[in-house]
Amino acid sequence: MATITVHNSLKPGAPVPFVPKEEGKISWYACGPTVYDLSHLGHARNYVSTDIIRRILTHFFGYKVNFVMNYTDVDDKIIIKARRKRLLELEKQKSYTPEQIHDLVSKAFQAYAKSSLPLLLSEDNTANLDESSYQELKDAAYSRILAGGTLSGEGKPSDAEAKVKMHLNNMDSAAQSLKNGASLEGAEEILLPYLDSLYKETIDTSDQTMFTDLTQAMEKAFNDDMIALNVLPPDAVTRVTEYVPQIVSFVEQIIKKGFAYEADGSVYFDIGAFEQAGNSYARLRPESKNDKALQEEGEGALSKSLEGKKRSGDFALWKKSKPGEPYWPSPWGAGRPGWHIECSVMASDKLGDQMDLHSGGVDLAFPHHDNELAQSEAYFHDCGKGEHTWVNYFLHMGHLSIAGSKMSKSLKNFQTIQDALATTYTARNMRIVFLMGRWNDGVEISPDMRKQADSWETMLDNFFANIKAKLSEAGSATAAIKDLSLTENNSNGLTEELKQAKKDLTAALSNSFDTPAAMQILLKLVRNANIYMNDKSTQSNLQPVEAVARWVTKIVGIFGLDPSAQPPYEGLGWGPANPIAAADVDPQTAVKPYAAVYETVKKEVESLDLSESPIKVVLEQQSPEAEFAELEKSGERDVEKLALPFIRATSRLRDELRGVISSGATLDPKLKQTILALSDRIRDYDLTDLGVQLDDQADKPSLVKFVPAARLIAAREEKAGILAEKARQKEEARKAREKAEQEKLAKAKMPPQAMFKGDAKYLEWDAEGLPTKMADGCEVPKSQQKKLKKEWEKQKKLHEEYLAKA
Template identity: 80%
Template structure:
């Protein structure tokens, strides 16, 4: 097993040796999502980066990983979201008049502004939808223009939150002005209705909560599947663990590390530390950060009393009216946020695990509190401090405009929206691989450009290698590996062996994927320049295939990733006969059109008679081949051979012009449309069969459209130039038609002319200055020359 180091949040500084508790095996608990809203790119950053490390440990280093993840399906955010949705549904059922709905919206608008944007308040007049825009600019104009609330530094979460609240008020103000009722004002109505009616909600019926969490859990799983994130080995849910949570908390109380107060149970940090334990091991500098402490307790914990110290955190919360509840020795209540993971992780992985992971924002207080309460639970007096987690891995933030991407800030792009408009799953994963997993990242245009270039370079390398192997008849039957001994003297094989060492070193160094990506890129560029034999190129391509498969860049690939290249989504698990239909149809269409040309050349007749791609396909299907690209090759080769033969007879035979034009048109259409639309590129070669390449149809079509647009633009410019020339010619001869004796006669600046028509006196009766006469004579001479040309071209009668 390779010597691996890893950045461990429990031991700040550089990477430390990674030594699991059991050789060859890793126990891993990952904090899953709080399932109350759609997942966004920030979640993708966390879970894709986690997935990459997991895949590297499993498929590169050979560990057996037991990966457990939870769903937080009871939490302050879930309670508030579900309860408010129910309250709005109930409100819409009330028989309100239009004016009553408007009055409700107006009150909600004012309450929202007062609670979240105090600078909008004024002594001059109450805030309403009519004076809102003016107040907004006066109070928060500098934030909207990209500044900060203080006027110093760079915008951060505080400014992002202001913009979010202003956006909500923008929508509500518009709804009030246009009298659209509830539509558009939901975000200000929800908290207002909650403040009025939250205690009236019957929470014994928990379907309002479970309907939300089940839907969001299903959506999250689809997001992860679409991103090619491996599913967990086991999934846990808080609502399925409440009895175990109660028992876990009881043990902590019995050991003297927690106390009950007014139906809630709080962790006693002081008692924990006095027993020789360390609190806030991950983020000691945040230990007394009251803002983070309050955020960790949740917004619904305000008003709960009885804490001995402000830093003590809830293990069990007394449920207030309007909140879900379960029975406990301390009364009806619900689990605290942090205790959930402690109980579920310990249940699945025992009193110590190798890895615990999550986003960096969870380090304090969530993970620090998890550590404290878990180590308190397993504490044995006299045995020293318990180690619940050996390695804590924290994924860096994904930022946008200086703020972390966050549901609460509403500055996010959902994963589904990103995949529909901006990224492919592979492209997004490449972007994340370009950065260190534990570093923060803000996706910049330059980063996207680098990722796109990396992907294109590998895509072209795989495409060209497969095309060359197909041309040689060796696709699928080539080498799986090639050692230096078998290819002595090969510079590229030397590069390959070095690349293997460099990549292993990078991945051993705390999963340094940016360095690994550069190793791959350098090797591929060397292979593109190499004159080595095809088996050597194939050996490089197969090794690169294995690594990109390990990184999860091919959703169709499965371990041990010993194929060649990355397949298009859906390239496997398709019925072969269904998958090859478009290719077979393309061949049949071309065959019929060639037969319709009624050519007399024997080479064409022979080819039409001898080719039988159906037999080749049947043999491949019988062998169990599932790769549609390989199954399509018999039809593509047959189509390409026909086209190559047609191109050959056009160049060598004497044909009727009409027949020749038909052949050329057919040849171009097959290449540029029939096959392009199937994702097949034909590269014409001199004295060799055309090279068949599989390229995404979207890319080929885009290139075709770009070429057509360039040709159209060139034709447009040519036509404009022709028209400009014609116009200039018309203007030239229109001017030339005038005799030089008449050219100055219509000019009001003069009143007398000589016999040749040259001005003699100005309009005021004075003599024309000699300098001007000289200039006018030059113009007269030019006009005479031009007029003489006109007479020669058109004749004196024109």
């Protein structure tokens, strides 16, 4: 195997050699989602990038990867969301008058401002804040943020400013609701935390379905998103709620070793004892070790009131459950697992006391992953044997940012994966965007990045369409090329380019999975293949281009860019970005649109008066139905191949129509116009709408290409738009010319003796109508007389020409 280097967060800096503990095999644990809400593009960045690396290790370098991922299905976020949802349901069941609803929402409005937007309030009370005063107070307190500035007045906006804007948006909605009479639905974002503060301890959590209903629904939604993004499923999945007894045992063992202590029903990890035993804490992010904000975030929003810590940095392994929280039995009383302990227990259960890879988003490095490492290494600590290594390589995926802030649910600055796939992306071009950035770098999706990704995809789309069309035209793809090697003409330039591209790609992927370099290598090779394919001197030998196309197909398959492809990716080209699985294809249904187009065109051609044309013979000889039947009988399920008999038959009829026009035969003008219109419609509408492009060729049948219908339709509409704009400009120019001619004619009708009469600037004129005195009684200056005389003579000439034509 090739020597691989990786960026290992445990050893910051240059990539280090990757050496799995067992040759040819890799154990890998990935932090999965906290299933409390729909997944967004930030999650897509993490899990698609992880999937790309996994595919490269498996299908390019040949490792057997054991990939384990967890679902966090008990967590502060889950508890809060499920509990608040239940509280809102209960609140809606109460019989409130409109005045009582308004009063409730007003109190929630002020409470929300006090906790989240303190600058809105006066120093000692909230009396001045209501829906009427809100806008003025908001503008005064947060104008700098609203104008794109920062809270401090320095630097660039980041997560803190994004959070303020999110809170202001929630207040905006609530203020509008209050102005409109107030309703529970219109002010949910500010009402839910208020209800939680009032009634959270009244919720009966002995029935945990309120939590499991949420987590199970969100887990299914996440799985659906991953399928849509062509992310491979894990080899094993773990859930926190299925591991609570093991978690309790794990925590007990850490206590026994002296690295944890119980306090008031909770258990905390003892960082001081851990370090005194010769272990290192915060190895991933030592600079964040004393960051209180991150420590608090890691403990969770519901843990602020837990007491008994020896040090502020000590973190919870087991949390005492308060009223309104789910609970399980333990030696320390009713409680629930801490956030970090879950991954230590589940990963160790599946992969043992040491794993090759651990991955997750970069925002998990501290405290989550650092705490995972500490408690796991404490669990496996063997006194006298030195520090235990639980993870050999930590991979942290760079996060996705929006206007400088990471995309997150808590900031509400996200687009869900479902929405993104429905409105903005296909799974393929989203993956291309991520491939064009380093997996460990942050990504901010800009218009320029989208444009580059679209261009890359279009280049490969066109390349695959062209080579498949040319091979189909030549007969069939040469089976001898399927091993991706060339046995003849080794001096051929394209052959050498392919050999070099293979070496370069191996080097790029060996260098910490450098996919941006890999994408450029593929792009360069495809460009050179296009040059070769368009060179008339080499067009008869398509084998080198086919070899390139098959190798590129293999690589894009490995990268996960073809949802319909399967290892070892030996096909030619990629399928649709959102395909129907081959096994689900009903041949008769799949070809119905193509067969319908052929039947329509056939009937229209038969109705034409072309008895002297060879087209009648073509109509009699063609039998696409029989060709299709043979393909169906053979078990073929590739929609393009199944449709090809009908497409070729349609294209041939169109070629014959073009031949009638170009033959020079005398045709009735109406018939000629009908043939031209039919020929254009077949190409530009009938086949375009099915994703089929016809390229006209001189003295040869049209080249049939399969291109995404959306692209062809967009190109057609763009062309129509350009033509319409040209027609509009032409019409405007015609109208301008007409207007100018009319103005010129109107001017020519005027005798020169009358042209200055009536002008208020002048008081007297001579016999020829030239001004002699200005309005103030002064003589017209000589310099002005000369100018006026020239204008008079010009008008005299123009008027004489008019009279001559009249």
